[in-house]
Amino acid sequence: MKQKGILTVVSGFSGAGKGxxxxxxxxxxxxxxxxxxxxxRNPREGEVHGKDYFFKTKEEFEKMIxxxxxxxxxxxxxxxxxxxxxxxxxxxxxxxxxILEIEMIGALKVKEKYPDTLxxxxxxxxxxxxxxxxxxxxxESIEVIRSRLNRGKDEAKVMNQYDYLIVNDNLDxxxxxxxxxxxxxxxxxxxxxxxxxxxxxxxxGDLL
Amino acid sequence: MKQKGILTVVSGFSGAGKGxxxxxxxxxxxxxxxxxxxxxRNPREGEVHGKDYFFKTKEEFEKMIxxxxxxxxxxxxxxxxxxxxxxxxxxxxxxxxxILEIEMIGALKVKEKYPDTLxxxxxxxxxxxxxxxxxxxxxESIEVIRSRLNRGKDEAKVMNQYDYLIVNDNLDxxxxxxxxxxxxxxxxxxxxxxxxxxxxxxxxGDLL
Numbered sequence: 001m002k003q004k005g006i007l008t009v010v011s012g013f014s015g016a017g018k019g020x021x022x023x024x025x026x027x028x029x030x031x032x033x034x035x036x037x038x039x040x041r042n043p044r045e046g047e048v049h050g051k052d053y054f055f056k057t058k059e060e061f062e063k064m065i066x067x068x069x070x071x072x073x074x075x076x077x078x079x080x081x082x083x084x085x086x087x088x089x090x091x092x093x094x095x096x097x098x099i100l101e102i103e104m105i106g107a108l109k110v111k112e113k114y115p116d117t118l119x120x121x122x123x124x125x126x127x128x129x130x131x132x133x134x135x136x137x138x139x140e141s142i143e144v145i146r147s148r149l150n151r152g153k154d155e156a157k158v159m160n161q162y163d164y165l166i167v168n169d170n171l172d173x174x175x176x177x178x179x180x181x182x183x184x185x186x187x188x189x190x191x192x193x194x195x196x197x198x199x200x201x202x203x204x205g206d207l208l
Numbered sequence: 209m210k211q212k213g214i215l216t217v218v219s220g221f222s223g224a225g226k227g228x229x230x231x232x233x234x235x236x237x238x239x240x241x242x243x244x245x246x247x248x249r250n251p252r253e254g255e256v257h258g259k260d261y262f263f264k265t266k267e268e269f270e271k272m273i274x275x276x277x278x279x280x281x282x283x284x285x286x287x288x289x290x291x292x293x294x295x296x297x298x299x300x301x302x303x304x305x306x307i308l309e310i311e312m313i314g315a316l317k318v319k320e321k322y323p324d325t326l327x328x329x330x331x332x333x334x335x336x337x338x339x340x341x342x343x344x345x346x347x348e349s350i351e352v353i354r355s356r357l358n359r360g361k362d363e364a365k366v367m368n369q370y371d372y373l374i375v376n377d378n379l380d381x382x383x384x385x386x387x388x389x390x391x392x393x394x395x396x397x398x399x400x401x402x403x404x405x406x407x408x409x410x411x412x413g414d415l416l
Contacts (some may be wrong), residue, residue: 077301127410149411156408162397165404177395180388186370187389189329195373200364202335203357 003192005033005082005092006185007114009100009107012122013155014148015133017168018101021122024175027098031183033096038064041079067150071113072106083110104158111161118185120178122163125169136208209398213241213300214393215322217308220330222356223342225376226309229330231350232383233307236256239313239391241304243296247379249287262292275410279321280314291318305390310367326393328386329370 010020019126038054040061051054056064061080062071063069083100091098102110111117124130130152135145159165164181168174189196220226234240246262248269257263264272269288272278281290291308299306310318319325332338338360342353368375372389375381397404 037241061360070342079260124408127407133282153408153411156404158403158409159404159407160397164392166395167403177392181392181395183390184372184385184392187374187385189368189370190372192373193368195375196364196367199331199335199367200361 003095003186005095006097006118006182008097008118008120008182009091009102009110010120010122011102011104011107013130013152015130016122020171021175021178022099022101022167024171025178028175031097033091033098033172035083035100037081038084039081039159040079045091072109074106076135084106104155109163117183119162120164120166121159122166125167211303211394213303214305214326214390215300216305216326216328217310217318218317218328218330219310219312223338223339223361224330224332226330227380227384229305229376229383230309232379236383239305239388241299241306242287242309243291243306244416245289246292247287247289264378280317317347317371326390327370328369328372328374330374331377332376
């Protein structure tokens with residue numbers, strides 16, 4: 001009796017290390033499939049269609065919106081980004097645990113459509129560490145860092161709507177912790193209705 | 209910042225192995241405290257007051273009921289059994305994860321009073337195995353086994369109100385699984401409001 005996969009959405013402060021965590025999770029355990037986003041932005045060097053993104057024209061993307069082929073989508077800097085429903089649902093049906101990385105507004109939209117979505121919020125151990133990591137990257141201007149930290153203020157307000165808080169203090173430990181949380185989710189009674197039905201059926205007959 | 213302990217209630221079919229699981233959990237990990245029940249039944253040989261049970265007279269027990277000193281109680285075969293609130297709450301405040309073994313009606317009462325209680329339901333992999341274990345004990349008459357299996361029918365009906373289903377197929381694995389489920393519970397956003405508040409406070413000030 002193969003169980004359906006768990007849909008997990010990962011959000012968190014910019015600089016919390018979501019990307020690295022997810023890459024490691026998928027490399028280390030075979031249970032997972034990373035969702036692939038659709039976007040209208042141009043491919044960057046080395047990006048592969050169907051692996052990094054599904055690259056779409058504006059017209060194609062808007063057709064997907066109309067046909068409700070996206071679980072959620074958003075528009076940033078004049079480009080669309082969204083999560084194609086087909087890929088996610090087919091992976092879940094095959095029993096894969098699907099991981100999406102989405103910012104918080106999108107995450108809460110997904111939870112609304114799929115109430116059994118698992119919402120994980122990734123955070124560094126404290127704000128000092130968050131600043132250090134953002135500055136440490138050395139790739140961003142002070143203005144960009146400031147605007148990200150400011151966005152953090154808004155994000156913190158909805159943290160309590162997430163299921164689990166993942167404090168990313170050590171990569172290896174945190175990957176293992178995420179794995180355990182997602183795998184334990186398979187043991188929820190609400191995800192084992194078939195098993196419970198079987199037990200009830202078996203108890204119905206003549207017992208001894 | 210020491211977090212409050214998690215209150216966990218373990219129920220399950222008679223013969224599912226709850227007792228052995230809990231004993232092993234407490235022996236293997238130091239995070240846990242087993243709740244000690246109060247009862248009006250007479251001590252059996254070797255049973256120690258304050259370790260196996262708190263032995264009470266009927267009058268003492270009824271006074272505890274009146275003073276709401278019990279989280280839940282029930283009356284079986286003319287004897288009271290109940291869970292003293294004091295012991296449980298003091299252990300939780302010290303950060304211990306407290307484990308109660310209670311049948312299902314009591315378990316749901318506890319959840320009503322303490323909504324953040326974790327409810328675990330222990331079951332053998334299937335009904336065949338359940339029968340085998342009950343018969344295998346060799347200590348019970350066929351009538352007792354039959355009545356337990358019959359009670360199982362009622363119990364199965366409320367299984368879906370539990371949080372997690374613990375399929376007890378292998379003692380060591382199952383103890384570890386229980387441990388992970390309870391420890392992951394500490395990572396729930398709803399149990400980390402203080403941490404979230406701290407992050408929000410730190411993000412309020414001048415950031416850079």
